[in-house]
Amino acid sequence: MSKNFRIDYQREERIGFQEVVFGASKTIDQLRGIIQDFQKNHKSALVTRLQKKKAEVLTSEFSPSFYDQTSKILLVGEFPKEVVEDEIAILSGGTSDQYLVDEIYYSLLFVGRKASRFHDVGVAGVHRLLENIEELRKYSVLIVVAGFEGALPTVVGGLLPQPIIAVPASVGYGVSKGGKTALKSMLASCANGITVVNIDNGYGAAMAAFRIIHGK
Amino acid sequence: MSKNFRIDYQREERIGFQEVVFGASKTIDQLRGIIQDFQKNHKSALVTRLQKKKAEVLTSEFSPSFYDQTSKILLVGEFPKEVVEDEIAILSGGTSDQYLVDEIYYSLLFVGRKASRFHDVGVAGVHRLLENIEELRKYSVLIVVAGFEGALPTVVGGLLPQPIIAVPASVGYGVSKGGKTALKSMLASCANGITVVNIDNGYGAAMAAFRIIHGK
Amino acid sequence: MSKNFRIDYQREERIGFQEVVFGASKTIDQLRGIIQDFQKNHKSALVTRLQKKKAEVLTSEFSPSFYDQTSKILLVGEFPKEVVEDEIAILSGGTSDQYLVDEIYYSLLFVGRKASRFHDVGVAGVHRLLENIEELRKYSVLIVVAGFEGALPTVVGGLLPQPIIAVPASVGYGVSKGGKTALKSMLASCANGITVVNIDNGYGAAMAAFRIIHGK
């Protein structure tokens, strides 16, 4: 069968970062073909949301490659040697959100930005956040991850002046199952100027931060 | 036409507080008949969510009577002469929630409890809440009203040990229109031991507080 | 990798009960690290909603430990030696709700309260509830679990004066699948003063009861 995809290699020139591959809904055969196409064009391939089993096959076939099981990120190629630090902070309320924090972290690393991670600054013990306020003030962009009721971006947004990208996590159960309550809570925030991405869209949040940083 | 309702006058004996009247969906004729029935039984009648136009007719017919336009509470009869103070605090994030704060306030007054109101302690400026923590520690029950993203009960619940009754307000727009986001956010709170009532159910929150206080 | 969580050990001092661990969305590695942290701080660790397979690994590694398969509660450490009885009653409509009744039971046991369980007092045979009314009158708090249409708290709330915490169960199918109908039914109850927690939030209901009992 002939090739049934067409990578948008001009994207990086147009918008500053290249096309990546959404791994969850593609078969190994489809992914293999796409990665080979990237290689022919001398590009690294970043695959997001790649299930472990498919990753194991692909990392055994392609080298160099990197797979992080928590974030389900696969890189065929290498992260940039030189990275910029101290521009972006990722805040989260707890261990359950780590998968998303790390998807954001590796997505930014792929475009040459090394973010700082602030774990467990959740609102059920607001002193943990308050203790970090001065440290957080140094960053240019804040990415705030939260599941359940999604209140963290609101509290952060009332305390700090930077651009805030809120990322709802799909953790939770009952009314918060799937992340819709966190999403709506972030959208409805009484703290002004917060923006939001889709549930579990760590890659999107990373690129939103990149768009802000990149243009400066 | 014969009487098509039957007041549950034994309710106070069974559960500690009497039946009240949900005014929003009743006609003036229905309400007049019900209030007269209360009067024949030597009881005050509390009507909740009563639209202004219907209230004007009824307050002109019954005396003594009291109507508060913000909370839409009508009392035909009198509030108790002696009330207990300093047991219950009502917290809210802003002026838009006042209608609900006051429905709770008057509902508690009707059962002999004078609550304290803390306005504008919302999470977009969390210092206003933090300044009141020691004062709030004195109360036996905290009723927390919030609209939009409904984050206030979570922050309160992480700071204070009392029973917390969260009341979602229907204020808001877009995803928070009608109060469903605030409701779900409160139910999904990562602060443990918070309980919730229906959107705009100020009377229910008041009686939930009364059940706690009354049994002590 | 450095530690990516931070337990809120001051929580017990602030609000009367310590932080517990939501087990469902954490890996064994994450849980192991967290439990060790609790042990270093000389605290028992309570893990809720822990899947059986992960529990088997952890109970084989930590001692003393206790795991209840129905409620999915793991305790690393020991329940208090001395407990207070006859304060809290847990009512439910049937065997299908047992998982939730027992999550509430063990969560309360962890904070030194031994609750009484009333099984199968559901509304489809209301005589079973009516026969227990006098017995139920003795308790300070009633926790009422129900799935499907969630009508039990309403009937209880019309008969008894205590604080009532309604807990929707996710059992059911069709319109009641996932527990949303039970949740909404409880929130919309025509019996006044009932409060509600998230679907399947047995731990939250237990702590809501504890907040009431504790403050007396």
Added chain:
Amino acid sequence: MSKNFRIDYQREERIGFQEVVFGASKTIDQLRGIIQDFQKNHKSALVTRLQKKKAEVLTSEFSPSFYDQTSKILLVGEFPKEVVEDEIAILSGGTSDQYLVDEIYYSLLFVGRKASRFHDVGVAGVHRLLENIEELRKYSVLIVVAGFEGALPTVVGGLLPQPIIAVPASVGYGVSKGGKTALKSMLASCANGITVVNIDNGYGAAMAAFRIIHGK
């Protein structure tokens, strides 16, 4: 303009009761034309959910006619002279449901059945229902109306053996606004053998009862 409707006059022969007119979404001109068509065919016309203003115009034009403001039922023609009693009981939880009780009552009257109405037998004071059980046992069909949490059909269904048609009322607010919680609660009832009609569909409930009675 030519006639743009066609009444199904064979319906009564096929299914036992004639076509009626849904008034809410029709203009006065449309209704006038339809009613005249019924008159030409020597039939009474029953119009449901007719707004008061439109009814006033039509009752001034057609005689004999009857309009009940609570139920919004218009009859152009006359109710049957001879009616059968004691077959159908309509139960409801309170005054707020009266509009629906009466829509059912008049719809049944139109097909020659005079139903008995039991007001205020709601579950928040379950003794009022229990006192009526023996009386209710005499009827062949029970139509049970409820808004808010819609628990009444469940309790009735656990106590009595007859066919039960549950009718959700759109009264309520917050999660019960529009009647969807009552509807789902009735569908999810743990009492078996209850059937349900659309929210506020009093006419449909009446015809469902008629189908049962008629075929005996």
Added chain:
Amino acid sequence: MSKNFRIDYQREERIGFQEVVFGASKTIDQLRGIIQDFQKNHKSALVTRLQKKKAEVLTSEFSPSFYDQTSKILLVGEFPKEVVEDEIAILSGGTSDQYLVDEIYYSLLFVGRKASRFHDVGVAGVHRLLENIEELRKYSVLIVVAGFEGALPTVVGGLLPQPIIAVPASVGYGVSKGGKTALKSMLASCANGITVVNIDNGYGAAMAAFRIIHGK
């Protein structure tokens, strides 16, 4: 552990049919205990929605027993020797609904009614229904099963005068996944006097038919 359930053995006397067991959410241990309790009380036990694996264990332990894999019905005991035929017809639109048709069939058999099944009379080829109209006219109650858009009860309801119980099936995908579109379509039917049960509630539909038949 002591018994944590209580069968409602008076139910048959009160409402005409005995309590059955909802199998889907119970463990084998719970089911074994419940079935033994039925046996001690000299009753057959009907278990609905029982997964195949659990059924295999229980049928190997209890005799006589019957399990139908399509409908997931388990009977421990025997169906009545004498049954009444030609009272109830079950109509469905196709093979995909068979699981529900058969749950209704066996549930009715358990209470001594042998229903007739009309397969594949769906509306996409309406002639198949029209050919059966005279035959269908003989039955006292029609139970109509449909998934996808759920249009069958509407067409039947416009052609035949009997009581019609509509049962939405959870088959379908996209907007009809889970059966909610079929459910709502049946509730909104423009054919009057149709009643509806919960999605996949075959047992409930059977008992609704039984309530109608039984009282005659």
Added chain:
Amino acid sequence: MSKNFRIDYQREERIGFQEVVFGASKTIDQLRGIIQDFQKNHKSALVTRLQKKKAEVLTSEFSPSFYDQTSKILLVGEFPKEVVEDEIAILSGGTSDQYLVDEIYYSLLFVGRKASRFHDVGVAGVHRLLENIEELRKYSVLIVVAGFEGALPTVVGGLLPQPIIAVPASVGYGVSKGGKTALKSMLASCANGITVVNIDNGYGAAMAAFRIIHGK
């Protein structure tokens, strides 16, 4: 203020029909400016969903103009003198859908197609549809309007081979309020090859028919 819109006058050349104006959410000032712009470009202006009050102002200002109150269509300019007949049939279930039937009718007239209207061929009396089958077979495209349960397109789709465009009407109440049940029912139709447009989107259905006819 400078002009804040820009009509897409090349649209007709690109896709065969010109841009029209969605009137519901525009002010009279906005509409006046837009219509004048059309006039300067020597084009008729078709405005859809225009409220009566705004139409009265505009028809008094522009001539020639035509406004149909039922369909809320305003034409500033004239319908084509020559029209093609007998290509498109519009079917509907009753008088309540007339507003939509007529929006489709006038939208087609604007592009030179005179459709035939079949009123009251609804499924609650399926014989009315069956009687028209041979007549309907002559048309090239069938547009089928239905509210409530939206079953009509399914029955039509099982009987006739033409392209079928289903249009859900927002008439109805309870679960069918706003037209979502009709929409989903049409999408889930078990009759194959039916396509659907948005609720109340009569203009869209007309243009979908035009795209089919036009290309022949």
Added chain:
Amino acid sequence: MSKNFRIDYQREERIGFQEVVFGASKTIDQLRGIIQDFQKNHKSALVTRLQKKKAEVLTSEFSPSFYDQTSKILLVGEFPKEVVEDEIAILSGGTSDQYLVDEIYYSLLFVGRKASRFHDVGVAGVHRLLENIEELRKYSVLIVVAGFEGALPTVVGGLLPQPIIAVPASVGYGVSKGGKTALKSMLASCANGITVVNIDNGYGAAMAAFRIIHGK
């Protein structure tokens, strides 16, 4: 057991294409019986959405047979020898939609139409679509598949005049999980005259195109 289905063999004569089999919810036994029935009537059987495991059994039993794993289409029999090309184009935004593109492709092949597939013309790189506009202009019908935000049909609809059938794909996550956002986006399209089928309903889209082509 007697046959519990009835194939509608007159469908092809009535509407131009024969009945096919929805495979997802049928057992192997049910499918075997149905396929044998088709064979007895000298017809090929097309089964849609057939899971791989069931397909493996059936392809081993029936010959000739064809199964495509991506689209889950099974054909027992043979595709037509002669097919018409260049009438229908299928557009999609990427590899993740291929399952649906191919279901449409094989469904059309079954009725003698060989469609052309345009992969990866998605809107995130709109130049890929613009480059194909002249080529696309040659086709009589455009079927446009899209998941996530479903914007492709809108852009196509603004550029090309043909009938456009939009097919929402269930790929996506968070708010686009299950395809509902793509579906609603297509229905709400500001490009006029686009019609839509159910999520993942590739077969339906194919037959909608066939209805258009067939009648010419």
Added chain:
Amino acid sequence: MSKNFRIDYQREERIGFQEVVFGASKTIDQLRGIIQDFQKNHKSALVTRLQKKKAEVLTSEFSPSFYDQTSKILLVGEFPKEVVEDEIAILSGGTSDQYLVDEIYYSLLFVGRKASRFHDVGVAGVHRLLENIEELRKYSVLIVVAGFEGALPTVVGGLLPQPIIAVPASVGYGVSKGGKTALKSMLASCANGITVVNIDNGYGAAMAAFRIIHGK
């Protein structure tokens, strides 16, 4: 009555812009009190979503004041004398979105930024957008407003590298009524790095842009 609000005058110092007033749900009395409080603190007061009738009262009482009827923005005080231009562009698809474009415009003007407005660059005629690409490239932040299917941010996001803030408009009907489809479409965008605010939240979008600009 004592003051029941407390303006957060430290907000500007903390996060760079001052508290504004949500006007829709406040009474004239509440607004008057709040505006006077701002005046006492020598601050201008910006009120968003203020209904015309309330605005007329307030503009007659306070001077200088400015009210824009389309955007429903009230300013008591004056816009900054000096403003920065050419940093922020606001794109929209049509006249129906103007209310939101202008709310963004005036909100930015209040913080000293004069944005450029691009009207009618919607995707149904994508050439209008393509013609403006080079001009748009000059701006630092793009705010993209869209209702109906909300596709515009996706197309922009695939063509331009800047930060993109998508704002769903509540215009539309049927599935797009209230703006939820536009919101979800924007969140699910296949163009990466787009962020979203609540439906109709023009002020929030403006402050999100300000957070980006301000920190540079």
